[in-house]
Amino acid sequence: MRGSLRLDLVRQSARTSPGLTALAGGLLVASGLLPAALNLASGALAGAVAPAVGQGMGSTEGRRVLLALGAVTAVYVVIQVLGPLRATVSDMLMRRIDGALATQLMRAVSGPRSIAHLEDPLVLDRVAQAQGALNGHTAGGAVTYLSGAWAVRLQGLAALVILSRFRWWVPLALGAGQAVSFTWRRRHWMDVTKVVFSRSDRLRQADYLRRLATRPEAAKETQVFSLAGWFVDRYRVSFMDTMRPVWRERQSGGWAALAVSTGLLVLEGGALLLVVRAGTSAAIGVGATVVYAQAVLASAALGRFDMDHLRLEDGLAALGVLRALEEAVPVAVERMGGRLPADGLPERVIRFEGVTFRYPGRDENVFDGLDLDIVAGQSLAIVGTNGAGKTTLVKLLARLYDVGGGRITVDGTDLRDIDPAAWQHRVAAIFQDFVQYPVPAHDNVAFGALAHADDRAAVETAARRAGALDLVTTLPKGWDTPLSRQLTDGADLSGGEWQRIALARALFAVSAGAGVLVLDEPTASLDVRAETGLYDRFLDVTRGVTTIVVSHRFSTVRRAERIVVLEHGRVVEDGSHQDLVAAGGRYASMYALQASRFWEDGDG
Amino acid sequence: MAELFSNLRAMCAVSWQADKARSIGSLVTTALVPVTRSLQAVGFGLIADGVLSGDDSKAATGALVVAGLTGANRLLDWASVTVRMRLREHTIVLLDSQVMSYIAGAPGLEHHERPEHQDRIGMIGWERWALNNPFMPIAWTLGSVVQMLATLAVLGGLHPLLLLLPLAGIPPLVIGLRIEKLWERVRQEHAEARRSMALLSELATTAPAGKEIRVFDLAEELERRYRSTFEVVDRRERSVDVRAGLMSAAGWGCFALGYMAAVALVVSRAVAGDLSVGAVVVTLSLGAQVNRQVTELVDNARWFARTTEAVGRYRWLADYSARAHAALVPADPAPVPERLVSGITFDGVSFTYPGTDAPVLEHLDLHVPAGSIVAIVGENGAGKTTLAKLLLRFYEPTEGGILVDGVDIRRFDVGAWRERLSAGFQDFAKLQFLARESVGVGSLPNLGDTVAVTAALDRGAAADLPARLPAGLDTQLGREFDGGVDLSTGQWQKVAVARAMMRENPLLLLLDEPTASLDAATEHALFERFAGQARRAAERTGAITLLVSHRFSTVRMADVILVIEAGRVLERGTHEDLMRAAGRYAELYSLQARSYR
Incomplete structure (x- = not known):
């Protein structure tokens, strides 16, 4: 070999x-x-x-x-x-x-x-x-x-x-x-x-601890909880555990x-x-x-x-x-086959039919017979507790995974028969862990639809709608500023600023023709003004586009034309904000939890 | 030169500290290997003279000397490799442990947040491959020098003029060092391009980016950018390669001619009858050896030149860490109080991040009474997080001071102060340990205490989490390890909040946007608990709970709300006070409330 x-x-x-x-x-x-x-x-x-x-x-x-x-x-x-x-x-x-x-x-x-x-x-x-x-x-x-x-x-x-x-x-x-x-x-x-090799899991652990101690991601907790010594001790143990049998073997020669x-x-x-x-x-x-x-x-x-x-x-x-x-x-x-074109899809409906799914290597199903219709051209909000499967649903929709059982159809065609690349091209998405591309601001937005990257006016429009235009104009080299402090003349954005850029990217993709817009927690890092600005533009932004919003913020959710509540991998409530509040179920109580504090006083 | 020696000393010290016996062992074996090679030439001389004079025993002695030295060389080489590998592993553990404690242990965040420091620390991470065996080039150099002396002794015995032979080694040595400088310059020139290539390749090979890359069809574009950056780098480095290769070849050509002049000298003396044929054989068979010695010397010289920067960075880190520790040792120490009586006071605090010009806080005065729940609100960039960082002593104020019951916190031992506080952050760490450990590290002494961990999960409104994991508290979290279970962002955040709840009696609980990814029910439950707990803690120890947030539904339940703008306290009061005042707070609150009506 x-x-x-x-x-x-x-x-x-x-x-x-x-x-x-x-x-x-x-x-x-x-x-x-x-x-x-x-x-x-x-x-x-x-x-x-x-x-x-x-x-x-x-x-x-x-x-x-x-x-x-x-x-x-x-x-x-x-x-x-x-x-x-x-x-x-x-x-x-x-x-x-x-x-x-x-x-x-x-x-x-x-x-x-x-x-x-x-x-x-x-x-x-x-x-x-x-x-x-x-x-x-x-x-x-x-x-x-x-x-x-x-x-x-x-x-x-x-x-x-x-x-x-x-x-x-x-x-x-x-x-x-x-x-x-x-x-x-x-x-x-x-x-x-x-x-x-037989000890590689331990070795990986040692390497993980080394990275944990030397990189900024965990630095604050490391300091607050005085973890440095603990990391080093565990690193040594993991490393020595790996090497001891290696040394024995080597010496035996x-x-x-x-x-x-x-x-x-x-x-x-x-x-x-x-x-x-x-x-x-x-x-x-x-x-x-x-x-x-x-x-x-x-x-x-x-x-x-x-x-x-x-x-x-x-x-x-x-x-x-x-x-x-x-x-x-x-x-x-x-394995992920399909040849049918996706042009213009969806025109009528995306349908989850008895969908089951579990992640490879996991024992329990995330979905166990999920049924859900997503009507084309409408906005749909998905709410649910942590771990209810909201992000997984979005991944299946974008065909980043294929379903385990049941099927997803688009206008009646099984999603598995549609060319995956063509379908994904129809989807514009920002995920919770959206990407911070180390490229100029313009490209960060234009990456939403590369074929239209030269259309600077459209890029600006998308940025304006996402509330990102002002921040771009304050960058040292404007649209040409690389968004990474590791690059020359690069600028470092805050979490909220990055989120606006990512949103602009998804909106740019929509303006270039993507038919499905997925927003997974789009406002988690935004401050009040930016958040409110986005809600105010929400209807305008999503008009005529099949939109799926995943959020814990009911201020966002309630703007959607239709809301579904996901629990234990199933849809338990379905309707408009008014319907669900009136029904007095899960949604109503969750909404009340967040909103009630704003109702208590008449002036708020 | 002085720097070179002090670097060498530092490197030897690491090796010595890692494993004394093997440091000596590697030095001895590595130095002896080349000596056995040099002495073989003497054996060849004996063989030649023995054959010419028909002296059987002389020739046989020569043969046995050569064979014996070859055998010794082979064994020494094996021993040397074995010892070196082990030493290298001991050294890497030590270096890694040191670097880990320097970085993770240095108080403050400056080294994590300043780009130039981050650059250096990033390079140290890569250079561990170069630095992990600092002793070897020293041993090799020593071996080369010993062998050179042995060779010169042999050659000098033949003719004194041959003692000049080392001069022939000067051209390759000088050229070698010049080439190294050239490369160092090119490496620096290309550092950014290489970083950007690494970032692009990371995007293509990791899951979070993987989703977007598929949806937006970016794979080819990223590859194209990688290639075009690579081509620019490669074109330049190729030309440097060619130039360096030709220079080096010229240097080695000079050396070869010099050595052949020596051979010619010995041959002419032999033809004249002044030297034996054996001497010619000795000189010839040393040819390969001398070449090897000079090669090794040149290589080692280049290695030293290259690692000077790396060792320099390593020593910078050690020094930085020592200074960071020393800077926080109080001149006039005071004990951290058992309970708060008056509260925490910011007294004219100004702060500017190191390496920047714009002050984030300017002459900030504020008092937080003992036993209160305080919320800090303000727009992005107002200085909320900075205020928290100063309280946690991640940074020290540039002006003014923070007083706890009238005592400046700089008079506390950092460790003792931090032991009495706890914190949760928006950009929390996803610690991929067992679930019990990922929570438990919030209080190391109680790490193994299931009751304490369960209680913390409960206080963090995450009591339901273990039941949803395949092996409960003993589930390995994260995808990095075999059998590891990845959590959703919200579940990770619950773990982080529970971690912050591990310490039972903190004087200060600091929560910097801890609920951004939590669902409504959890957020609500969490704050109910926070409030209840904060009140109880307040009664016992006068503890303060400090909450940074822009979720006004949460903020309004605080005892005191501080509106920070441009590094100053703009407004202060209860929710009702501030609503009545109809200032910035009322404006922001109404903005958010509108979305719920």
Whole structure:
């Protein structure tokens, strides 16, 4: 499997940058063979010196020395110069491959129209590994180590070829010994790695605690409750729990290492003695003796398994994980099928028919036979207690998940038969955890409908309707200000300001033709003025658009033409604000809770 | 240079503290490995001379020396890798623990909220891969130097002129350092582009953004932006790569010619009969070694140059944390009172965030009587949250002081003061632990106390939560871990509120918009409880409950309402007072009330 990954890496490299790959290949072969050439030239030089002693450089023997010296010099200089050039080519190749793979990863992960995989810890783990975030090793980096490993192997093989001219069986014996050494060390490393992987949940915990302590998200609570020491202690425990068995496993290789080393020592010592004996018995010259002796040592390259090999394995693992993710994409895309167009939908009604749904990996159903009609062109508010399934309903509607049982139909067509991309294109949504894009303000709004991004007037209109226009004009570079303080001239918005931008994005999508507007808690961070402003414009904003509002704020909810109360995954009340208040049920009591404090005094 | 040495010292200290035995072990094994390589050349000399003179035992000795050193080298290498990996793991735990306590333990939020500090801390997070083995380059350098000396001793024995050989190493060394500087500049130039690439890739690979990206069909656009940023970075870095490669090749070419001059010298002396053929073999077989030594020296020099910045940032953090602690040690300490008698007073408090010019609070005077429930209202940016941050001592006032029963809170030990307060925030943390832990950390001493945790959930109007979790209080929360259960935003907020309820007798309970994601029934229940509890606590300890909110339905039940505008108290009084006054409060209240009629 690893072998095919190596090939895969080479193919990826050739696809990404054919020229650099060819160059790297050429340099690899050169650096694999040149040491052997240097050995031979050195042997020739050593062999040439003895007969030339006392003859002077001008003699025939002396000229032979000069010739050999020239050869040694040429090979040595080339070796030295090729080294840095190889590093340069590797570096360029690594960057290109990592760049290409990063976009391939983005494509693989954002390819499926469902988001189930994005909420699966296993997938998130793999994404992190593919990005090299777990150990700093990427697939691009593996190219450097792979070419290094192959060059070293080539050097060892070249040495064996040289030795075959001495005795045919010496390279066989040495080669076999080195192969055993390499295989053993690699297997030992794999055993250790397996132990590490078996503890990955603990390791992830350690990493989580590290992030928790070093990032701002939990900083206030960390300070108020004095949690720093507790975080550090737990981090240490998690880390040590992971590493202790790893250390045991690693140390268990000590005796085997000694045995393998001793075996190799006997082999190499025997070979060297044989070579030297041949030399002293004048069967071979001094030059050849030195060449063969050097070749015996050079063959050790075949048995070496060092840090670079470890990094290579890590980098290849990152590539393997990426490939697994890529393979999962077509499957996920196919599972979420449907080819029918979505143009102009919905014209009449979106209908939930006996819908059941549970999240992957959970035991209990969120919905267990949900029936609900959403009339096209109307505004519908969904209320309910925390955890009643309001956000899940919205996710199903946007087909970010497919239903488990029952069906959702749009104008009578099963949603599963409609092309998911086309349907999602019909939906404009801001979710509770809306996105803060690190791009200019204009793009943050225009992202609602990219095809109309050039329509600056429409972007401004959407911003005005969302109450975001004033804040944009106060930004240092207006619409061109990047909305991230991590970027040059970037501005940092407050939660309420961000919410207005996100709202503008959804409204821009509606103005560009989206037929369904989803607002999941659109006013949670707004201050009184902004909130009131939005309510006042609510009817205007949603006129003629199928609108679904999820909110705890009855001030928003009551403006909707129709309200449903969701409880335990079912609709328990359904009607207009007036109907529901008059009915005196759940809605009426929830509304009264919030509103009564405003009624108590006549002046309020 | 002085900075380099003090950085080196700091790095050695970390390694030493992490694992003394393995620090020494890694130093010895790593330094010995190259020495065994150098001495092999002597063995080769013996072989050559033995073969030429027909001396069997001399040649055999040479062969055994070479073989023995090779074996020793292999074992040492194995030991060195094993020791180094373990040392590296011990070091990373230590470094991480230190960085964690520096960041999480440093009092105040300045390091979390100032962009330039955030930049540095972010880089430290990445650099842990580079910093986790600070000892190795030192050991390697030491090994290279020892080996260099051994090599020079061998070569110098052949001819004194060969002692000049290290000069040939100067061009690659100098060029190597210049290249490193070049790269450091490019890295800084590209830091922002790389950050923006990381942000874009994060958007494509995480769930919250995943929803919008699908609905608005943004995947291709994000990928396009990533690619175009990447191409700009790559184009520039490619040209730097080519330039650096050529420079480096030229440097190494100089070195190779220098070394070959030495070989030529030895060869000519040998031809003249002054040196043996063995000497030629020794010199030649050292060629590869010398090259390796110089390579390692150049690499290590570049490593030092590169990590100076990283170590500098790490030391900055240590220093920052120490200063943050020291700044809060009271000159004239006073104990935190057991109960409040008079209350909390802001006495001419002004505050400007570090690194900014505009004051957020200006000469703020206000008194909050003991035992009261106080609501603070005001529009976005009025300074409400800042006021809370000062009370929690996340920041210290730039002018004036905050007095608790007449005692400046700067005279309290920060830890002791915080132990007597509790707080819940709008941007609460989603702590992905077991449910009991995620609540329980609100009072570490009672972490394992099921009764205390249950009581806190009850006080936080979240008593129903455990029943809705598959394993009750022992349910792992959050999707980050196997078997973890994700909560809805509102449920997470309940957990956070319950956490704030863990401390039983706080003098000050600070709630900064704690109900933004709660449903109506929970919000109502929560405030009923708050009020009742606050009154009881007030009787016992004179405790103050301080509520920041723009939900007027909640605000109106407070004893005192403060309207803050532009860093000053604009209005103050009960709901009835302020409605009668028909000022800003009445205006905002009516705005909101209108939506309910």
